[in-house]
Amino acid sequence: MNHQAGKPAFAARWSALALGCAVAFGAMAQSYPTKPVKVVVNFPPGGAADQIARAITGPLQEVLGQPVVVENKGGAGGNIGGEAVARSAPDGYTLLMSSGGMVSVNPYIYPKMSFDPIKDLAPVAAAAKVKVFLVVKPGKLPTDVKSFIGYLKANPGKLTYGTPGNGSSPHLAAEMFQSQAGVSAVHVPYRGAAPALVDLLAGQIDFAFDPGIAMQHVQSGKLNMLAVGSMTRSPMFPNVPTLDEAGLKGFDADTVFGFYAPAGTPKDIVARLNTEINKIVSTPAFRERLVALGGDPAPMTPEQFHERAEYDAKRFGAIIRDRKIVGD
Incomplete structure (x- = not known):
């Protein structure tokens, strides 16, 4: 058998198959979804x-x-x-x-x-x-970010913060915050941002880096927003500084x-x-x-x-x- 002679025929069949697949995928996209x-x-x-x-x-x-x-x-x-x-x-x-x-x-x-x-x-x-926002339960904690950092420095390891879980963006933001501010707090991981917010509102934890679901509670006064963990302020809270503005230069947890x-x-x-x-x-x-x-x-x-x-x-x-x- 002449294998060389068979190559063009094989290539032609392969090209035809590839073209057929391309046409099929194109037709699939046009009819999608069914x-x-x-x-x-x-x-x-x-x-x-x-x-x-x-x-x-x-x-x-x-x-x-x-x-x-x-x-x-x-x-x-x-x-x-x-x-x-x-x-x-x-x-x-x-x-x-x-x-x-x-x-x-x-x-x-x-x-x-x-x-x-x-x-x-x-x-x-x-x-x-998605931005993250440093929010705290009103009461015993300071209402501005620089005083809050000072409070954490004076009370190392005494405050707790909640996150949607290890390695979540709010957790990474909190770790970046502790590293840059030179403070320490106790991490409490949850199975999602919503249950962490529930416990923050109930006073079971002290603060959180919230991914935006706490906005209504900030507006109603149930939570205080101290800072934005982004390089830009939030248009909803134009008077709340970014952590970069508060001294943690380059802080960006977006x-x-x-x-x-x-x-x-x-x-x-x-x-x-x-x-x-x-x-x-x-x-x-x-x-x-x-x-x-x-x-x-x-x-x-x-x-x-x-x-x-x-x-x-x-x-x-x-x-x-x-x-x-x-x-x-």
């Missing part, structure tokens, strides 16, 4: 990821013409929900809404993760840049929340979702809802979203190593 889409939020209900997801999935199902259903699957710093999506079929019908920390932080604090978020998940669309799909999801489907989500994120209605959480809309291409994750991995990785932070 059934409900599930969005897994890898944190409990009531937190920033959950609220952002629900603000987007309503308008998204209108433009897609199919139900977009939110399912909360929290635990292990977002890894449980992240793995569930990573192991799902790469067909665009299972998406993940997560804080960027699950991708850029968790590999540093969970050395034995059962999946690789960089390899097993594909960035689809960023949704929001994280980007967004949507991911299982690796291998057709690029045409990812592109369609990115376009539609970016449109929603850019609407006045979404901006208004996000500002109420203290965040900023953050429309990006998948490539820009990936680059942001790499940037966050470098800066948060440094504090994780310095503070020896490990996962739950």
Whole structure:
């Protein structure tokens, strides 16, 4: 048999197969979706990821013409929900809404993760840049950030702070704060930002770096906001200084929340979702809802979203190593 003679025929068949696949994927994207889409939020209900997801999935199902259903699957710093999506079929019908920390932080604090978020998940669309806010229970604690830092220095290890869990963005913000301010407090991890807020309101813990869900309680006077853990002030609280302004130079604990799909999801489907989500994120209605959480809309291409994750991995990785932070 002449193997050389068979090569062109084989190449032709392979080219035809590849072209057929490309056409099929293109047709898939044009007809997508033909059934409900599930969005897994890898944190409990009531937190920033959950609220952002629900603000987007309503308008998204209108433009897609199919139900977009939110399912909360929290635990292990977002890894449980992240793995569930990573192991799902790469067909665009299972998406993940997560804080960027699950991708850029968790590999540093969970050395034995059962999946690789960089390899097993594909960035689809960023949704929001989420700030964190230093909030305290009114009463015994100072009402300005510089006095609060002085109080912590005079009472090392006596105050407690709550977070959504080890390695969460509020936890990293608190560790950055302690490191830069030269203070110490006791960490109390919770299974989400909402239960931490409940205990802060009840006086069970002393302070928190809140990812925006405590805004209404600050406005009602149930909590005091001392500072913004970002390089920019919040338009909702223009008189509250940033930690950078308060003397902790360069303090920036912002994280980007967004949507991911299982690796291998057709690029045409990812592109369609990115376009539609970016449109929603850019609407006045979404901006208004996000500002109420203290965040900023953050429309990006998948490539820009990936680059942001790499940037966050470098800066948060440094504090994780310095503070020896490990996962739950």
